Amino acid sequence: MIAGKSVARLAASVALGVAALTTLMLDVPQAHADNRRLNDSVAINVYTIQHQAGCTTRIRPNAKLRLAAQWQTEDVLNNRNLDGDIGSDGTTVSDRARNAGYDGVVAETVAINPALAISGIEILNQWYYRPDYFAIMSDCGNIEIGVWSENSLDRTVVVAVYGKGDSSA
Structure with a gap:
């Protein structure tokens, strides 16, 4: 009978430990890769x-274009039926750039x-x-350029949005 109580206590302790560990794991923020170096290298390669x-101009980063690129990157990463420029909601690169506050011609x-x-x-x-x-x-x-990239275990997406100049800036 004593052995039975010990097994029950052990099982209860294990269950409590698993519950505590699960709670801790849920509270831990998810780690995301910092793709800044990759994103910057894309812009440098485009410059090259x-x-x-x-060309004699110097392409420069633009935060509004980067935001538009981020939106499309996240959409393509999370919607496996997407494979390019049109978003899951039917938006185009021009729509996303305009929604990000960029008023200019984009690609x-x-x-x-x-x-x-x-x-x-x-x-x-x-791309080449x-x-x-x-x-x-x-x-x-x-x-101008904005670059964003995201990865999951089985898919990486990189989007670059190019601008001819923001007339609202």
């Missing part, structure tokens, strides 16, 4: 492509990799050899 195309490039990560080389391979995306990247009129 523009200068190889003969967008989207890279999707079915893995936890993506390298700058993989991004360029997806697509004539429409190469045209966007090498367009000297695109003087």
Whole structure:
């Protein structure tokens, strides 16, 4: 009978421990990768492509374009049926940029990799050899850029939104 009570106490202790651990795990903030270096490298690579195309301007970061890129990145990451520029709600890059407060002509490039990560080389391979995306990247009129990337265990998405100048700024 004493052994039975010991097993019951042990089971109760284990159950209490599991409950406490579960509560602690739920209270721990989720870690998100800091993709700033990747995002910055995309902007630098676009700058390089523009200068190889003969551009003399310097493309500069824009927080409004970055926000528009973030919205599309999160949408594509979380909606597996999306594979590019149109959002799950039917929005276009122009809609998202306008909603972010950017008043100007915009374009967008989207890279999707079915893995936890993506390298700058993989991004360029997806964009450089697509004539429409190469045209966007090498367009000297695109003087502003916003880049955002997110990853899940089996999917990484990178979006760059390019602007020709925000007339509201």
